[in-house]
Amino acid sequence: MPYTLKIRAPNIFMKNYIGGAEYVTLNWLTRFKKIDYEIIPDMDLIYLDLCINKKIQKDNILEIIDKLKLPINTRLLNYYLDCKLHNNPDIFKKVLNNEIVLDMKIGTNVNVSQFLNKHILEFIRRRPVGYDFLHYSLKYSKKYIGMLQHLGDIPLSLNFYIYYFKKLLGYIDSFTELIYLLASVIRQKTWVYALIHYKDKVHLLAPSKGVIKKVGLNKLNHTIIFPYVGLDSSILNYACKNKDDYAVFFARSYRTKGILDAIKIFKLAKERGYLRKLYIIGGNINDITSKYSNETDIISLGRINDKNEVYRILSKAKVNIYPSISDAFGITILESLGVYTPVVMYYNEANYEYFSKSKLVKIVNSFDKYEFLNKINEIIKGNKVEIDGYTNNLIRSHLDWNKIVNNIEEHLLNIIENIR
Numbered sequence: 001m002p003y004t005l006k007i008r009a010p011n012i013f014m015k016n017y018i019g020g021a022e023y024v025t026l027n028w029l030t031r032f033k034k035i036d037y038e039i040i041p042d043m044d045l046i047y048l049d050l051c052i053n054k055k056i057q058k059d060n061i062l063e064i065i066d067k068l069k070l071p072i073n074t075r076l077l078n079y080y081l082d083c084k085l086h087n088n089p090d091i092f093k094k095v096l097n098n099e100i101v102l103d104m105k106i107g108t109n110v111n112v113s114q115f116l117n118k119h120i121l122e123f124i125r126r127r128p129v130g131y132d133f134l135h136y137s138l139k140y141s142k143k144y145i146g147m148l149q150h151l152g153d154i155p156l157s158l159n160f161y162i163y164y165f166k167k168l169l170g171y172i173d174s175f176t177e178l179i180y181l182l183a184s185v186i187r188q189k190t191w192v193y194a195l196i197h198y199k200d201k202v203h204l205l206a207p208s209k210g211v212i213k214k215v216g217l218n219k220l221n222h223t224i225i226f227p228y229v230g231l232d233s234s235i236l237n238y239a240c241k242n243k244d245d246y247a248v249f250f251a252r253s254y255r256t257k258g259i260l261d262a263i264k265i266f267k268l269a270k271e272r273g274y275l276r277k278l279y280i281i282g283g284n285i286n287d288i289t290s291k292y293s294n295e296t297d298i299i300s301l302g303r304i305n306d307k308n309e310v311y312r313i314l315s316k317a318k319v320n321i322y323p324s325i326s327d328a329f330g331i332t333i334l335e336s337l338g339v340y341t342p343v344v345m346y347y348n349e350a351n352y353e354y355f356s357k358s359k360l361v362k363i364v365n366s367f368d369k370y371e372f373l374n375k376i377n378e379i380i381k382g383n384k385v386e387i388d389g390y391t392n393n394l395i396r397s398h399l400d401w402n403k404i405v406n407n408i409e410e411h412l413l414n415i416i417e418n419i420r
Contacts, residue, residue, distance in 0.1 A: 107150030258323030
């Protein structure tokens with residue numbers, strides 16, 4: 001029996017995508033050829049800006065929808081555009097009942113603060129906090145297929161936060177932000193518990209074995225999708241072994257992405273004469289990066305929409321300083337390798353199995369800035385970029401989006417065919 005997949009694609013109506021998950025989602029959906037589907041709008045960052053923050057208008061979203069030309073559930077779209085979703089979550093029950101669901105990003109960016117009272121009630125009722133779509137999908141759908149893209153970013157082990165509490169406080173540099181991070185961990189654990197509770201109807205997609213283990217869901221049915229993301233083939237035009245004496249931080253300038261440690265590490269490297277400048281690429285100028293607006297050695301470029309310009313800057317960097325603790329994979333690491341720029345990064349269970357094998361990547365213990373600095377020194381002293389066979393194969397395996405998505409479709413069709 002043919003099915004129309006019900007796909008949750010959060011932030012798909014965004015004008016400029018904020019991260020890798022949205023980039024992956026759009027490329028999957030626009031390349032699906034064998035799977036019938038319709039998008040199920042959910043409360044996301046665009047919904048918040050439309051209905052709560054009043055930053056955008058309905059016409060702005062309709063204009064983007066018109067350009068996307070993707071199939072969207074009309075009933076849910078009307079609820080979305082009329083700002084009725086957060087007050088009428090039962091609509092998901094009617095739309096998802098006995099359907100096959102593909103959640104392209106397990107998790108939600110909607111902050112706890114926006115609907116605090118509602119989230120507290122959900123926690124008391126032992127429901128997935130802030131995630132009505134997950135609750136109704138698991139309870140009423142025929143099958144829930146979920147992609148680990150948001151869930152899987154931050155560590156969920158409480159031991160991690162106990163062991164590193166003091167270092168984390170320095171890393172985040174804000175007690176309030178640290179408390180918010182811990183609240184996010186608790187919230188995400190409610191999602192994990194829900195997935196485990198309904199394990200018989202859950203099938204997870206993940207970019208690595210490490211990310212499944214990281215969230216404690218390795219006993220659930222799952223399929224490793226690798227590669228799951230593609231690189232723009234033009235990236236090879238910028239592959240460069242001759243580097244300048246600057247570093248890059250290539251990620252959204254969030255605390256959990258390591259922006260503060262990146263700046264601290266760069267300053268130490270500059271004091272020792274290893275590097276001259278740090279370019280920050282990604283995200284919007286925020287309260288952290290704006291502090292350096294008058295400095296000549298730390299330059300925040302914000303979001304650069306022109307990929308060629310990103311690759312040009314990235315390709316000449318001596319090193320990508322990447323002390324992130326929040327990644328389910330790390331697309332920007334892959335892009336760095338694509339232009340032959342070495343990466344120094346904190347250990348991350350989610351992507352260790354892929355990047356640890358590359359000679360262009362050096363991995364250090366979390367929050368050890370001096371070990372990080374030593375690895376930068378090794379790169380500087382080496383003064384020669386060598387591309388090993390593993391790294392070359394890793395890059396080339398990600399250059400054909402159509403081939404990648406065709407493989408993903410086959411995996412999905414296999415999962416669907418085995419649904420009883």
